[in-house]
Amino acid sequence: MREELIKILACPVCKTDVSQEGEKIVCSCCGRSFPIRNGIPVMLADEAETNLKETDDGK
Numbered sequence: 001m002r003e004e005l006i007k008i009l010a011c012p013v014c015k016t017d018v019s020q021e022g023e024k025i026v027c028s029c030c031g032r033s034f035p036i037r038n039g040i041p042v043m044l045a046d047e048a049e050t051n052l053k054e055t056d057d058g059k
């Protein structure tokens, strides 16, 4: 994937710049990760994997 492309991408949820991690696009702000399909980042909130720490607040 071209690095220039990653620079113009932003998280659809929080509008923050994202970065590429392996086969995914990751938003460091909200913790969502977006798939890359056929070399094209799928920047859709519906497609995002949430890595939010929701499981931690079960105290």
Ligand SMILES: [Zn+2]
Pocket (backbone or CB within 6 Å): 011, 012, 013, 014, 015, 016, 027, 028, 029, 030, 031, 032
């Ligand atoms: Zn985000």
